[in-house]
Amino acid sequence: MGEIELVLKKHQIRPTAIRLLMYRFLTEKNVAVTLNDIEAGFDKSERTTLYRTIKTFEKKGLVHQIDDGTGVAKYALDENTLKVGDSQDLHLHFHCTKCNETTCLTDHKIPHISLPKGFVSKDMNLVIKGICDKCSNT
Amino acid sequence: MGEIELVLKKHQIRPTAIRLLMYRFLTEKNVAVTLNDIEAGFDKSERTTLYRTIKTFEKKGLVHQIDDGTGVAKYALDENTLKVGDSQDLHLHFHCTKCNETTCLTDHKIPHISLPKGFVSKDMNLVIKGICDKCSNT
DNA sequence: GAAAAACATGCAACTAAAGTGCATAATTAA
DNA sequence: TTAATTATGCACTTTAGTTGCATGTTTTTC
Numbered sequence: 001m002g003e004i005e006l007v008l009k010k011h012q013i014r015p016t017a018i019r020l021l022m023y024r025f026l027t028e029k030n031v032a033v034t035l036n037d038i039e040a041g042f043d044k045s046e047r048t049t050l051y052r053t054i055k056t057f058e059k060k061g062l063v064h065q066i067d068d069g070t071g072v073a074k075y076a077l078d079e080n081t082l083k084v085g086d087s088q089d090l091h092l093h094f095h096c097t098k099c100n101e102t103t104c105l106t107d108h109k110i111p112h113i114s115l116p117k118g119f120v121s122k123d124m125n126l127v128i129k130g131i132c133d134k135c136s137n138t
Numbered sequence: 139m140g141e142i143e144l145v146l147k148k149h150q151i152r153p154t155a156i157r158l159l160m161y162r163f164l165t166e167k168n169v170a171v172t173l174n175d176i177e178a179g180f181d182k183s184e185r186t187t188l189y190r191t192i193k194t195f196e197k198k199g200l201v202h203q204i205d206d207g208t209g210v211a212k213y214a215l216d217e218n219t220l221k222v223g224d225s226q227d228l229h230l231h232f233h234c235t236k237c238n239e240t241t242c243l244t245d246h247k248i249p250h251i252s253l254p255k256g257f258v259s260k261d262m263n264l265v266i267k268g269i270c271d272k273c274s275n276t
Numbered sequence: 277g278a279a280a281a282a283c284a285t286g287c288a289a290c291t292a293a294a295g296t297g298c299a300t301a302a303t304t305a306a
Numbered sequence: 307t308t309a310a311t312t313a314t315g316c317a318c319t320t321t322a323g324t325t326g327c328a329t330g331t332t333t334t335t336c
Contacts, residue, residue, distance in 0.1 A: 014303075016313065035293080046315050051294075053313090067207045069263055071323080072293070094257060110264075111249045118271025119232055125207055126248075126264045133256025152332075154284065173322075184286050189323075191284090209294080210322070 011060040018045055022053050023062075032066045032074035032093070032102040068095040068102040068127050079106050090124055096132035103132065149198040156183055160191050161200075161215075170204045170212035170231070170240040206233040206240040206265050217244050228262055234270035241270065 004023050005015040013019060025041050026033070038050050054075050057063045066074045079089055091106045110126050142161050143153040151157060163179050164171070176188050192213050195201040204212045217227055229244045248264050 014312075016302085018314080048295090048316075049314050056313095067205060067209075069205045071205075071211075073209075092251065094253070097260065105254065108251065108253070111251070113230065113246060113249070113264075113266065115232070115246070115266065116243065116271065118274050119266075120269040120274055121266050122235065122268040124264065124266045126251075126262065128251065128253065128257075128259050128262045130260040131258040133254065136256050136258055152283075154331085156285085186287080186324085187285055194284095 007062075011062050013056060013060050013062070018042075018049060019053055019056075022050065022057070026057075026063065026075070026077045029076075030103070032068070032076040032104065034072045034074050036072075038075075066093050066102055066104075066127075067125060068093060069129065070095070070100065070102075074102050076102075076104050079104075090126075092126040092128060094132060095127055095129045096135055097129055098131055098135040101132060102127075145200075149200050151194060151198050151200070156180075156187060157191055157194075160188065160195070164195075164201065164213070164215045167214075168241070170206070170214040170242065172210045172212050174210075176213075204231050204240055204242075204265075205263060206231060207267065208233070208238065208240075212240050214240075214242050217242075228264075230264040230266060232270060233265050233267045234273055235267055236269055236273040239270060240265075 002020070004020050008015040008019060008023065021042065022038065025038065029037075035047070035051055035054065038054065039047055042050065054063065058065055058075065061078065063075045063077050066076060068074060079091070089106065090110045091104055092108050092110055093102055094105055095102045110124055113121075113124075115121060140158070142158050146153040146157060146161065159180065160176065163176065167175075173185070173189055173192065176192065177185055180188065192201065196203055196213065199216060201213045201215050204214060206212060217229070227244065228248045229242055230246050230248055231240055232243055233240045248262055251259075251262075253259060
């Protein structure tokens with residue numbers, strides 16, 4: 001049994017052909033991808049299936065959705081996919097307005113922020129927009 | 139001439155009837171509103187016109203768009219609308235997952251974050267999700 | 277103050293992404 | 307091996323965002 005198969009099983013995801021392929025696709029990319037990116041990476045298979053597959057991955061805690069302000073949902077593999085459960089690593093995301101790529105800056109944790117009385121924080125999303133390293137070196 | 143009319147003129151926005159109404163509508167709300175919210179607040183007038191009006195407000199620096207992760211764009215008046223120009227107040231936003239309201243926490247500035255070499259920050263968006271004060275007191 | 281230019285509005289239509297319903301196929305459990 | 311569950315493919319719907327164009331209104335210019 002392949003390694004990817006094991007990862008999926010650990011997350012209680014049935015390792016079908018498409019799912020294995022999508023997982024590999026995600027590991028090969030080091031930036032967040034849209035559903036369109038995924039679709040473009042697979043000659044075969046339906047948009048709906050890919051949509052439901054990525055949603056399954058999300059539900060099972062294999063990927064997280066990123067909202068970088070472009071209006072299109074992006075997805076990226078969770079850092080520690082071997083660990084199951086709410087890892088809740090609140091890293092920040094960088095969106096390059098030049099190349100439109102969004103990167104997980106997993107080493108950069110979001111600093112603690114004190115909220116007004118009565119507000120309870122459960123989750124947070126921090127996106128920094130600007131020019132990425134690749135684009136600024138051009 | 140009314141006060142709102144003056145505010146609009148200061149931002150080089152022609153004070154038409156709809157614009158005056160929308161500005162007042164925005165001041166009355168203390169949470170961010172979607173285009174649908176705006177539409178619901180006006181019996182008359184076209185969705186397109188309201189859309190273009192809010193976009194004009196945004197372009198002229200009267201409102202800012204907020205991306206709270208719900209997938210729908212929300213808008214809120216800038217804090218200091220009497221001042222013209224790039225105020226760029228990077229406050230954070232709180233999105234309540236219970237009542238679905240998004241509030242500007244204008245007093246809470248986003249802390250400075252150091253980025254990896256080569257990354258240049260131009261703008262940032264921080265949304266904290268959780269339960270707001272109104273919903274937690276219920 | 278009239279004509280021209282610039283801008284605002286309303287209507288229709290289009291686009292893109294997200295999501296649902298349902299039939300069929302495949303996989304797992306009994 | 308049959309029943310139950312889950313996955314996939316296709317068509318279709320929904321919703322938000324956006325654009326084109328004709329008409330209406332305001333501002334500018336002479």
